[in-house]
Amino acid sequence: MAIQWFPGHMAKARREVGEKIKFVDLVFELVDARLPLSSRNPMLDQIVQHKPRIILLNKADLADEGQTKKWINYFESLGYPALACNAKEANTTKAILAKAKHTLQEKRARDRERGIQPRAIRAMVLGIPNVGKSTIMNRLVGKKIAQTGNKPGVTKGQQWLRVGNELELLDTPGILWPKFEDQEIGKKLALTGAIKDQLLHLDDIALYGLEFFATFYPGRISQRYGLSSTDEQLTAPDLLMDLTKKMGFREDYERASERLLLEIRQGKLGRFTLDRVEDLESESNHETVH
CATH class of the missing domain: 1.10.1580.10 (Conserved Hypothetical Protein Ylqf; Chain: A; domain 2)
Structure with a gap:
């Protein structure tokens, strides 16, 4: 059974992400904590390039806790800040904001030295379908603004969302690679x-x-x-x-x-x-x- 799935809107999303990556300070890469490596998109390295990136292991409440800790250690050993989260929990917003501020603290310190006034962190949320992006967006924004669904392919458009005065998020459709090598x-x-x-x-x-x-x-x-x-x-x-x-x-x-x-x-x-x-x-x- 060869599994392949690459709807047209995903190809468009890949182009849009490539065009808009320059406008963000940070990328939140959302993965499923039950398959932290297999739910990563190999194209993201090419698209994100050198932008700071935080790997969010979502649905951690469904994953093996011992394995989740090992995966966080693994990603951080490669230089990627990582955080286990559950989009349905209220404290998720606080944890993600804290991680974002910590990740960008050196850059923001350099900006202050150059006289650049601090502004809201601009971030992009990326991930393959059905890893919980819309639910994370709704949790961060504090209201149901991103369309959610229990099936992949619900989010089709692209929109900016504000998280208080500290964070602006660019939501994007899920991107799945066109062919599974494995x-x-x-x-x-x-x-x-x-x-x-x-x-x-x-x-x-x-x-x-x-x-x-x-x-x-x-x-x-x-x-x-x-x-x-x-x-x-x-x-x-x-x-x-x-x-x-x-x-x-x-x-x-x-x-x-x-x-x-x-x-x-x-x-x-x-x-x-x-x-x-x-x-x-x-x-x-x-x-x-x-």
């Missing part, structure tokens, strides 16, 4: 909902999810669905067949797959992180930070 990345993105379900074979993604949980979080599947421990030792296809019956869907594997994916995405099987810091050495081709 289909494993495509499966991870699909499992967390970054790619439209209509473009996928849901049973393939469900099988991938079952194999992942059996490997890294054994016991979660049997605990959630009341299976015996021996059931979880089955191959993923056999396990999906058992789950389908357990859910009352008889032989409707598509419906069972849809239910399983929804519950994984909602965190009903517990916190999880698909990208493992420990795998970086063996998967150096996944690295997109330079």
Whole structure:
């Protein structure tokens, strides 16, 4: 199953970001804390270039806490300030503002020495679809001004938003690369909902999810669905067949797959992180930070 998705408005957004990057002081790169590396866009390094950048690991409430800490250490070891956040929490705005001020403190000090009066920090929020950009924007601005949705591709336009007197944000549509060099990345993105379900074979993604949980979080599947421990030792296809019956869907594997994916995405099987810091050495081709 080759996963590809690159709607036309994303190509336009890439051009617009390239044109407007010069107007901002800082870039907030939003990633999904459950897949901090796979949800990064390789094109951003080329577009952002040398602008200061903060990596925001959103949806941290759904991710494995131990792995999130490791990822923050990893990004900061490369010189990128990083912050775990949950767009739905009230204290997120304060934490992001503090991180932005700290990141730009040397530049602002130089500006003061040159007699340049301080102004609001101008920032751009970038990320692939469905990592929570609109929710972050609404949290920062303090009102529902950015359109949100539980599916990728909701935000189409581009708008400036003010956060009090301290921050001005340029919202942009999500950008996803046109081809996945590694289909494993495509499966991870699909499992967390970054790619439209209509473009996928849901049973393939469900099988991938079952194999992942059996490997890294054994016991979660049997605990959630009341299976015996021996059931979880089955191959993923056999396990999906058992789950389908357990859910009352008889032989409707598509419906069972849809239910399983929804519950994984909602965190009903517990916190999880698909990208493992420990795998970086063996998967150096996944690295997109330079």
